[in-house]
Amino acid sequence: xxxxxxxxxxxxxxxxxxxxxxxxxxxxxxxxxxxxxxxxxxxxxxxxxxxxxxxxxxxxxxxxxxxxxxxxxxxxxxxxxxxxxxxxxxxxxxxxxxxxxxxxxxxxxxxxxxx
Amino acid sequence: xxxxxxxxxxxxxxxxxxxxxxxxxxxxxxxxxxxxxxxxxxxxxxxxxxxxxxxxxxxxxxxxxxxxxxxxxxxxxxxxxxxxxxxxxxxxxxxxxxxxxxxxxxxxxxxxxxx
Numbered sequence: 036x037x038x039x040x041x042x043x044x045x046x047x048x049x050x051x052x053x054x055x056x057x058x059x060x061x062x063x064x065x066x067x068x069x070x071x072x073x074x075x076x077x078x079x080x081x082x083x084x085x086x087x088x089x090x091x092x093x094x095x096x097x098x099x100x101x102x103x104x105x106x107x108x109x110x111x112x113x114x115x116x117x118x119x120x121x122x123x124x125x126x127x128x129x130x131x132x133x134x135x136x137x138x139x140x141x142x143x144x145x146x147x148x149x150x
Numbered sequence: 151x152x153x154x155x156x157x158x159x160x161x162x163x164x165x166x167x168x169x170x171x172x173x174x175x176x177x178x179x180x181x182x183x184x185x186x187x188x189x190x191x192x193x194x195x196x197x198x199x200x201x202x203x204x205x206x207x208x209x210x211x212x213x214x215x216x217x218x219x220x221x222x223x224x225x226x227x228x229x230x231x232x233x234x235x236x237x238x239x240x241x242x243x244x245x246x247x248x249x250x251x252x253x254x255x256x257x258x259x260x261x262x263x264x265x
Contacts, residue, residue, distance in 0.1 A: 069252065078239060079194065079255045128193065137182040137243065139253060141193040
Protein backbone atom coordinates (compact mmCIF):
# COMPACT_ATOMS: atom_id res chain seq x y z
CA UNK A 36 0.00 0.00 0.00
CA UNK A 37 0.84 3.67 0.10
CA UNK A 38 -0.71 5.33 3.11
CA UNK A 39 -0.08 8.91 4.11
CA UNK A 40 -1.27 10.32 7.40
CA UNK A 41 -1.57 13.91 8.48
CA UNK A 42 -1.90 15.39 11.94
CA UNK A 43 -3.83 17.21 13.20
CA UNK A 44 -6.93 16.87 11.07
CA UNK A 45 -8.34 20.11 12.34
CA UNK A 46 -6.87 23.00 14.30
CA UNK A 47 -8.19 26.30 15.56
CA UNK A 48 -5.70 28.86 16.75
CA UNK A 49 -5.48 32.51 17.67
CA UNK A 50 -4.00 35.07 15.34
CA UNK A 51 -0.26 35.45 15.87
CA UNK A 52 0.39 31.91 17.04
CA UNK A 53 2.26 29.21 15.11
CA UNK A 54 0.82 25.89 14.03
CA UNK A 55 2.73 22.75 13.06
CA UNK A 56 1.25 20.14 10.73
CA UNK A 57 2.82 16.71 10.35
CA UNK A 58 2.75 14.52 7.26
CA UNK A 59 3.85 10.91 7.52
CA UNK A 60 4.23 8.11 4.99
CA UNK A 61 3.25 5.04 6.96
CA UNK A 62 4.31 2.14 4.77
CA UNK A 63 6.83 3.51 2.33
CA UNK A 64 9.81 5.81 2.15
CA UNK A 65 8.92 9.18 0.73
CA UNK A 66 11.95 10.85 -0.79
CA UNK A 67 9.77 13.75 -1.86
CA UNK A 68 6.81 15.31 -0.09
CA UNK A 69 4.58 18.10 -1.29
CA UNK A 70 2.46 20.64 0.50
CA UNK A 71 -0.70 21.98 -1.08
CA UNK A 72 -3.28 24.52 -0.07
CA UNK A 73 -6.89 24.18 -1.13
CA UNK A 74 -9.55 26.85 -0.83
CA UNK A 75 -13.25 25.87 -0.83
CA UNK A 76 -14.40 24.60 -4.23
CA UNK A 77 -10.99 25.23 -5.74
CA UNK A 78 -8.11 23.19 -6.99
CA UNK A 79 -4.93 22.10 -5.27
CA UNK A 80 -2.28 24.81 -5.24
CA UNK A 81 1.25 23.58 -4.75
CA UNK A 82 3.02 25.54 -2.02
CA UNK A 83 6.34 23.77 -1.79
CA UNK A 84 8.27 20.61 -2.49
CA UNK A 85 10.50 19.03 0.10
CA UNK A 86 13.17 16.42 -0.47
CA UNK A 87 14.50 14.46 2.46
CA UNK A 88 17.57 16.07 3.92
CA UNK A 89 17.50 19.23 1.84
CA UNK A 90 15.81 22.61 1.85
CA UNK A 91 12.31 22.91 0.52
CA UNK A 92 11.61 24.49 -2.85
CA UNK A 93 8.81 27.05 -2.63
CA UNK A 94 6.46 28.04 -5.41
CA UNK A 95 6.29 31.63 -6.52
CA UNK A 96 4.32 33.78 -4.12
CA UNK A 97 4.69 31.46 -1.13
CA UNK A 98 6.62 33.04 1.75
CA UNK A 99 9.25 30.61 2.97
CA UNK A 100 9.64 32.42 6.30
CA UNK A 101 5.94 32.11 6.96
CA UNK A 102 5.51 28.50 5.87
CA UNK A 103 8.45 26.60 7.32
CA UNK A 104 8.95 23.13 5.92
CA UNK A 105 11.17 20.43 7.34
CA UNK A 106 11.71 16.98 5.83
CA UNK A 107 14.10 15.42 8.30
CA UNK A 108 13.39 11.76 7.55
CA UNK A 109 12.08 9.57 4.75
CA UNK A 110 8.73 9.27 6.48
CA UNK A 111 8.07 12.68 7.99
CA UNK A 112 7.66 16.23 6.74
CA UNK A 113 6.32 19.12 8.76
CA UNK A 114 4.74 22.41 7.78
CA UNK A 115 4.76 25.20 10.34
CA UNK A 116 2.55 28.19 9.73
CA UNK A 117 4.26 30.96 11.67
CA UNK A 118 2.44 33.96 13.09
CA UNK A 119 -0.81 32.75 11.60
CA UNK A 120 -3.45 35.24 10.49
CA UNK A 121 -7.09 34.72 9.48
CA UNK A 122 -6.13 34.78 5.79
CA UNK A 123 -4.03 31.67 6.41
CA UNK A 124 -7.20 29.73 7.20
CA UNK A 125 -7.43 26.97 4.64
CA UNK A 126 -7.26 23.24 3.96
CA UNK A 127 -3.63 22.10 3.86
CA UNK A 128 -2.89 18.76 2.21
CA UNK A 129 0.40 16.94 1.91
CA UNK A 130 1.36 14.25 -0.53
CA UNK A 131 4.29 11.88 -0.76
CA UNK A 132 6.15 10.20 -3.57
CA UNK A 133 8.62 7.33 -3.73
CA UNK A 134 12.02 7.74 -5.36
CA UNK A 135 11.86 7.49 -9.17
CA UNK A 136 8.07 7.22 -9.18
CA UNK A 137 5.58 9.82 -10.35
CA UNK A 138 2.53 8.83 -8.33
CA UNK A 139 1.67 11.07 -5.42
CA UNK A 140 -0.31 9.76 -2.46
CA UNK A 141 -2.23 12.31 -0.47
CA UNK A 142 -2.76 12.75 3.22
CA UNK A 143 -6.26 13.41 4.59
CA UNK A 144 -5.64 17.12 5.00
CA UNK A 145 -5.60 19.59 7.87
CA UNK A 146 -8.27 22.22 8.20
CA UNK A 147 -6.77 25.33 9.78
CA UNK A 148 -8.93 28.09 11.20
CA UNK A 149 -7.21 31.19 12.51
CA UNK A 150 -9.37 33.42 14.69
CA UNK B 151 6.04 25.69 -17.96
CA UNK B 152 3.06 23.39 -17.92
CA UNK B 153 -0.52 24.68 -18.10
CA UNK B 154 -3.47 22.36 -17.54
CA UNK B 155 -7.01 23.22 -18.57
CA UNK B 156 -9.94 21.06 -17.45
CA UNK B 157 -13.51 21.00 -18.75
CA UNK B 158 -16.31 21.04 -17.82
CA UNK B 159 -16.22 22.60 -14.37
CA UNK B 160 -19.51 20.89 -13.46
CA UNK B 161 -21.18 17.84 -14.94
CA UNK B 162 -24.52 16.33 -14.05
CA UNK B 163 -25.58 12.93 -15.39
CA UNK B 164 -28.28 10.37 -14.72
CA UNK B 165 -27.30 7.17 -13.01
CA UNK B 166 -26.20 4.65 -15.60
CA UNK B 167 -25.09 7.24 -18.14
CA UNK B 168 -21.49 7.89 -19.10
CA UNK B 169 -19.43 10.88 -18.02
CA UNK B 170 -16.45 12.37 -19.84
CA UNK B 171 -14.03 14.95 -18.49
CA UNK B 172 -11.34 16.47 -20.68
CA UNK B 173 -8.00 18.08 -19.96
CA UNK B 174 -5.47 19.76 -22.18
CA UNK B 175 -1.84 20.40 -21.39
CA UNK B 176 0.76 22.66 -22.92
CA UNK B 177 4.14 20.97 -22.51
CA UNK B 178 4.80 18.29 -25.11
CA UNK B 179 7.49 16.84 -22.82
CA UNK B 180 4.89 15.76 -20.25
CA UNK B 181 4.68 11.99 -20.00
CA UNK B 182 2.51 11.14 -17.00
CA UNK B 183 -1.16 12.02 -16.50
CA UNK B 184 -3.03 11.03 -13.34
CA UNK B 185 -6.65 11.50 -12.41
CA UNK B 186 -7.73 12.05 -8.82
CA UNK B 187 -11.15 11.83 -7.21
CA UNK B 188 -11.87 13.99 -4.19
CA UNK B 189 -14.99 13.61 -2.10
CA UNK B 190 -16.09 16.54 0.02
CA UNK B 191 -13.66 17.20 2.88
CA UNK B 192 -11.50 14.21 2.03
CA UNK B 193 -8.16 13.55 0.43
CA UNK B 194 -7.68 13.26 -3.33
CA UNK B 195 -7.51 9.59 -4.32
CA UNK B 196 -5.67 8.40 -7.42
CA UNK B 197 -8.19 6.55 -9.59
CA UNK B 198 -6.23 5.99 -12.78
CA UNK B 199 -3.16 7.27 -14.56
CA UNK B 200 -1.63 6.95 -17.98
CA UNK B 201 1.86 7.32 -19.38
CA UNK B 202 2.68 8.71 -22.76
CA UNK B 203 3.70 5.39 -24.27
CA UNK B 204 0.07 4.22 -24.42
CA UNK B 205 -3.09 5.77 -25.84
CA UNK B 206 -5.68 4.24 -23.56
CA UNK B 207 -5.94 2.54 -20.21
CA UNK B 208 -8.99 0.95 -18.64
CA UNK B 209 -9.88 -0.17 -15.14
CA UNK B 210 -13.41 -1.57 -14.87
CA UNK B 211 -15.79 1.38 -15.38
CA UNK B 212 -13.02 3.95 -15.64
CA UNK B 213 -10.85 4.64 -18.66
CA UNK B 214 -8.38 7.31 -19.67
CA UNK B 215 -7.43 8.20 -23.24
CA UNK B 216 -4.43 10.22 -24.31
CA UNK B 217 -3.86 12.10 -27.54
CA UNK B 218 -0.25 13.25 -27.53
CA UNK B 219 -0.49 15.06 -30.83
CA UNK B 220 -3.38 17.20 -29.66
CA UNK B 221 -2.03 17.31 -26.08
CA UNK B 222 -5.23 16.29 -24.40
CA UNK B 223 -6.39 13.43 -22.23
CA UNK B 224 -9.83 12.42 -21.05
CA UNK B 225 -11.44 10.51 -18.22
CA UNK B 226 -14.36 8.27 -19.12
CA UNK B 227 -16.69 6.82 -16.51
CA UNK B 228 -19.30 4.36 -17.74
CA UNK B 229 -22.44 3.14 -15.98
CA UNK B 230 -22.18 5.96 -13.46
CA UNK B 231 -23.38 5.43 -9.92
CA UNK B 232 -24.30 7.94 -7.20
CA UNK B 233 -21.07 7.12 -5.37
CA UNK B 234 -19.16 8.45 -8.38
CA UNK B 235 -20.31 11.92 -7.35
CA UNK B 236 -17.19 13.89 -6.39
CA UNK B 237 -14.73 16.42 -7.74
CA UNK B 238 -12.28 15.00 -10.27
CA UNK B 239 -8.88 16.55 -10.94
CA UNK B 240 -6.53 15.88 -13.81
CA UNK B 241 -2.83 16.66 -13.53
CA UNK B 242 0.31 16.85 -15.59
CA UNK B 243 3.93 17.16 -14.50
CA UNK B 244 6.00 20.31 -14.42
CA UNK B 245 9.04 19.83 -16.59
CA UNK B 246 11.29 22.73 -15.77
CA UNK B 247 14.06 23.61 -13.40
CA UNK B 248 14.06 22.05 -9.97
CA UNK B 249 10.36 21.26 -10.11
CA UNK B 250 10.66 18.44 -12.62
CA UNK B 251 7.97 15.87 -12.02
CA UNK B 252 5.85 17.99 -9.68
CA UNK B 253 2.20 18.02 -10.68
CA UNK B 254 0.09 20.88 -11.98
CA UNK B 255 -3.60 20.24 -11.32
CA UNK B 256 -6.59 21.23 -13.38
CA UNK B 257 -9.30 23.29 -11.72
CA UNK B 258 -11.49 20.27 -11.14
CA UNK B 259 -14.83 18.96 -12.36
CA UNK B 260 -17.70 18.50 -9.97
CA UNK B 261 -19.57 15.40 -11.11
CA UNK B 262 -23.10 14.82 -9.83
CA UNK B 263 -24.79 11.51 -10.56
CA UNK B 264 -28.54 11.67 -10.07
CA UNK B 265 -30.32 8.47 -8.99
